[in-house]
Amino acid sequence: MHRSFARRSFLAAGAAVSAGLATGTARAADSRTESGSWPTGFPLPGxxxxxxxxxxxxPYAYFGSLxxxxxxxASLATGAGAVVPSGLGAAHPTAGLKINDHGRLYLAGAASREIRVASVRGGRLRIERTYVVGSEGTMVNDVVLTPGAAWFTDSYKAQLxxxxxxxxGEPGQSWTLPLAGEWEQGPDFTANGIARTPDxxxxxxxxxxxxxxxxxxxxPRTGVARAVDLGGATVPNGDGILLLGRILYVAQQWQNAIDVFRLDAAGTRGVAVxxxxxxxxxxxTTIAAYRDRLYLPNARFDVEAPTPETDYDAVAVPRL
Known part of the structure; x- marks a missing residue:
C-alpha cells in the first residue's frame, strides 16, 4: 500500500503539534507596490x-492551524494580524473552514473528528457548538456552506x-451521508476539497x-457520485477548491499550482482553461477570494517536523 503525500503531510503535522505554537502577532511583510496597493503576501505566525x-x-482572512x-x-489591506486564541489545544486541530454572512465560522476538526461552529468576539474564539462525527480513523477535512447546510468531507471514510x-446560518441537526455510485474509496487518504455545483x-x-x-x-439527497468529465485532465494533488460563477479553482498542492476549469451548470463536465x-x-492547500484576488496559505507539508520557528505565510494572486 502506498501512502499518499497528503496523508503523510497530515500525519507529520499531527506528530509535530507537541513542538508548540507561537501565539504572537506577525507583522505585515512590506510587499506592497509603489502604488500603495494591498500586499500580495504576508506572514503567518511561526x-x-x-x-x-x-x-x-x-477584507479579513481567517486561517486555521493544524x-x-x-x-x-489577518487584514487583507495591510497584511497585519493576530492569533485568535481558542484554548482547545493540540488535540483539536483546524483544517478547512468557512465563514457565513453572519460571522459564524464552520471549522473542520481533522483527526479530532470534530465539527466546530464558532464566532469571534472580544478578540477570542467562542465555540457555539461542537459535533463529533464519524468513527475511529475519521478525518474531517474541508467544508462548503450552502443555503441549507454545511457539508464536510471525511478523507478516510466514504461519507460526507x-x-x-x-x-x-445557525447550526442545527447533523447527519452522515454515505457515498455511492462511482465513488472510489482508496485504502488511504481519498476525499479532500468540496464546493457546490454552479446550479x-x-x-x-x-x-x-x-x-x-x-x-x-x-x-446531496442520495450520496450518489459521478465523475466530472474533465476531458482527460486529472487533479492528482487536488486539495481545496473554490467555485466562482462557473469557474472552479483547484489547489494542486504538491504541484505548487492552481488548475482552473470552466464547468457546465450542473457540474457534470468541465474544461481546463x-x-x-x-x-x-x-x-x-486552500483558496479563498476577495475582489479580484485569490488568497492561499502555504502549508509547507514538505517540512516533516515543523518547529515553533518554522516560517509560514499566505500569498495572493490575480483571479483568471
Missing part, C-alpha cells in the same frame, strides 16, 4: 501550520457530514484516488 482559509464579506486549532485573523443551517443542486468533491485524481459530483503558478507557492 509554527502555525496553516491548512484552511476563509474570507467573508469584509498545530493547536487556533485561528489567525451535513449540518443543517437556519435562516441566519447549486449538487456538490463537487475532490477524489485523490479515482482516475488518478478526479472531481466527483455528489447528489488555465493554470496559475507563482514562485512563492510552497504547497498551497
Amino acid at each position: 509554527g502555525f501550520q496553516p491548512e484552511g482559509i476563509a474570507i467573508g464579506g469584509a 498545530a493547536g486549532g487556533d485561528l489567525y485573523r 457530514y451535513g449540518v443543517a443551517l437556519g435562516a441566519r 447549486g443542486r449538487g456538490l463537487i468533491v475532490v477524489n485523490t484516488v479515482a482516475g488518478g485524481g478526479s472531481l466527483m459530483r455528489v447528489e 488555465g493554470r496559475i503558478t507563482d514562485p512563492r507557492f510552497r504547497i498551497p
Whole structure:
C-alpha cells in the first residue's frame, strides 16, 4: 500500500503539534507596490501550520492551524494580524473552514473528528457548538456552506457530514451521508476539497484516488457520485477548491499550482482553461477570494517536523 503525500503531510503535522505554537502577532511583510496597493503576501505566525482559509464579506482572512486549532485573523489591506486564541489545544486541530454572512465560522476538526461552529468576539474564539462525527480513523477535512447546510468531507471514510443551517446560518441537526455510485474509496487518504455545483443542486468533491485524481459530483439527497468529465485532465494533488460563477479553482498542492476549469451548470463536465503558478507557492492547500484576488496559505507539508520557528505565510494572486 502506498501512502499518499497528503496523508503523510497530515500525519507529520499531527506528530509535530507537541513542538508548540507561537501565539504572537506577525507583522505585515512590506510587499506592497509603489502604488500603495494591498500586499500580495504576508506572514503567518511561526509554527502555525496553516491548512484552511476563509474570507467573508469584509477584507479579513481567517486561517486555521493544524498545530493547536487556533485561528489567525489577518487584514487583507495591510497584511497585519493576530492569533485568535481558542484554548482547545493540540488535540483539536483546524483544517478547512468557512465563514457565513453572519460571522459564524464552520471549522473542520481533522483527526479530532470534530465539527466546530464558532464566532469571534472580544478578540477570542467562542465555540457555539461542537459535533463529533464519524468513527475511529475519521478525518474531517474541508467544508462548503450552502443555503441549507454545511457539508464536510471525511478523507478516510466514504461519507460526507451535513449540518443543517437556519435562516441566519445557525447550526442545527447533523447527519452522515454515505457515498455511492462511482465513488472510489482508496485504502488511504481519498476525499479532500468540496464546493457546490454552479446550479447549486449538487456538490463537487475532490477524489485523490479515482482516475488518478478526479472531481466527483455528489447528489446531496442520495450520496450518489459521478465523475466530472474533465476531458482527460486529472487533479492528482487536488486539495481545496473554490467555485466562482462557473469557474472552479483547484489547489494542486504538491504541484505548487492552481488548475482552473470552466464547468457546465450542473457540474457534470468541465474544461481546463488555465493554470496559475507563482514562485512563492510552497504547497498551497486552500483558496479563498476577495475582489479580484485569490488568497492561499502555504502549508509547507514538505517540512516533516515543523518547529515553533518554522516560517509560514499566505500569498495572493490575480483571479483568471
